[in-house]
Amino acid sequence: MPPFEPRVVSGMRPTGPLHLGHYFGALQNWLSLAAAGQHRCSFFSADWHALTTGYRDTANLAAYRQDMVADWLAVGLDPAKVTLFSQAAITEHAELATLFGMITPVPWLERVPSYKEIRQELADRDLSTIGFLGYPLLQTADIAIYLGTHVPVGEDQLAHLELSREVIRRFNSYYAEILPEPAGLVTKVRRLPGLDGRKMSKSYNNAIFLTESAEDVKKKVMPAPTDPARVKRTDPGDPDKCNIFAYHKLFATADEEAEIAQGCRTAGIGCVDCKRRLLGKIEAFQAPIRDRKAEIMRQGTVQQVLTQGNAHARSEAQRTMQQVREAMAL
Numbered sequence: 001m002p003p004f005e006p007r008v009v010s011g012m013r014p015t016g017p018l019h020l021g022h023y024f025g026a027l028q029n030w031l032s033l034a035a036a037g038q039h040r041c042s043f044f045s046a047d048w049h050a051l052t053t054g055y056r057d058t059a060n061l062a063a064y065r066q067d068m069v070a071d072w073l074a075v076g077l078d079p080a081k082v083t084l085f086s087q088a089a090i091t092e093h094a095e096l097a098t099l100f101g102m103i104t105p106v107p108w109l110e111r112v113p114s115y116k117e118i119r120q121e122l123a124d125r126d127l128s129t130i131g132f133l134g135y136p137l138l139q140t141a142d143i144a145i146y147l148g149t150h151v152p153v154g155e156d157q158l159a160h161l162e163l164s165r166e167v168i169r170r171f172n173s174y175y176a177e178i179l180p181e182p183a184g185l186v187t188k189v190r191r192l193p194g195l196d197g198r199k200m201s202k203s204y205n206n207a208i209f210l211t212e213s214a215e216d217v218k219k220k221v222m223p224a225p226t227d228p229a230r231v232k233r234t235d236p237g238d239p240d241k242c243n244i245f246a247y248h249k250l251f252a253t254a255d256e257e258a259e260i261a262q263g264c265r266t267a268g269i270g271c272v273d274c275k276r277r278l279l280g281k282i283e284a285f286q287a288p289i290r291d292r293k294a295e296i297m298r299q300g301t302v303q304q305v306l307t308q309g310n311a312h313a314r315s316e317a318q319r320t321m322q323q324v325r326e327a328m329a330l
């Protein structure tokens with residue numbers, strides 16, 4: 001096996017405005033990988049992956065992609081240092097996914113835990129499609145086509161990566177050892193709960209969007225449930241039973257975190273004050289991102305960034321596909 005240059009590849013589905021969960025679960029990690037400079041990084045809008053569940057109504061997809069990439073730029077991803085592109089613009093991904101499909105037994109895909117889970121979760125949609133079953137295979141192509149060696153993923157995505165490794169191993173053993181087996185870079189942050197404790201989701205109205213207004217954030221935070229033991233202001237609480245505290249942890253220093261926990265346990269701080277304090281932290285975090293995004297939208301930078309990123313990604317993808325076709329004697 002040739003030594004492969006360290007290479008990070010990751011994607012995000014353009015399914016709606018990005019929220020704090022996207023930032024603390026993925027983007028923060030992307031930023032530090034880019035800053036560390038140990039790997040070249042490619043980050044893309046996983047447009048076709050958005051179609052695996054949202055195939056029926058595609059009207060918003062392109063706008064979501066533009067908005068998502070604007071958010072990426074606003075949080076500080078630098079297109080001069082990392083490649084930002086759109087999966088749908090690089091049709092070679094589909095070619096590689098098709099070829100991987102030839103060597104992948106269907107039971108491998110049916111065994112991926114999220115396959116059953118998400119079908120149950122989204123029981124109102126018909127997900128008995130080839131596209132949804134093939135989700136991890138397309139993802140494998142996304143990674144392999146850029147010779148990805150490392151993939152930042154949440155814990156829930158590790159099974160996908162395991163499948164990628166198996167498929168790539170099979171490809172290498174059948175044809176030629178030209179594709180690296182990617183390793184996972186698991187994010188430290190566990191999944192951030194929604195303000196109501198349920199999974200963060202647009203449809204539950206329990207997510208704080210990255211660039212929504214302070215006023216709207218307040219409308220969501222103030223009525224959010226806290227530790228139910230704190231009925232009266234004088235009732236002590238347990239911060240570990242409160243989502244507001246989970247959010248404080250994202251922004252607080254160790255000292256501040258200890259102070260809030262102590263205040264909660266001794267009823268030294270009331271929930272309303274605790275929430276106000278959190279709102280201040282969220283606003284301090286969001287304000288510069290909101291400003292940068294407004295500037296990006298004003299200048300219309302996104303399309304230009306994608307055009308350049310797509311061209312760069314395409315030439316890399318074409319190079320890999322030439323090797324793949326050759327290895328398979330096509």
Ligand code: TRP
Pocket residue numbers: 009010011012013046049138139140142143151152153157
């Ligand atoms: N499955 C990822 C998600 O929705 C998105 C994705 C698509 C991806 N292709 C990828 C992530 C390749 C990493 C590498 O979270």
Ligand code: SF4
Pocket residue numbers: 226227230237238239242243244245263264265269270271272274275
């Ligand atoms: Fe939650 Fe803060 Fe109230 Fe404690 S004081 S229950 S951490 S909102």
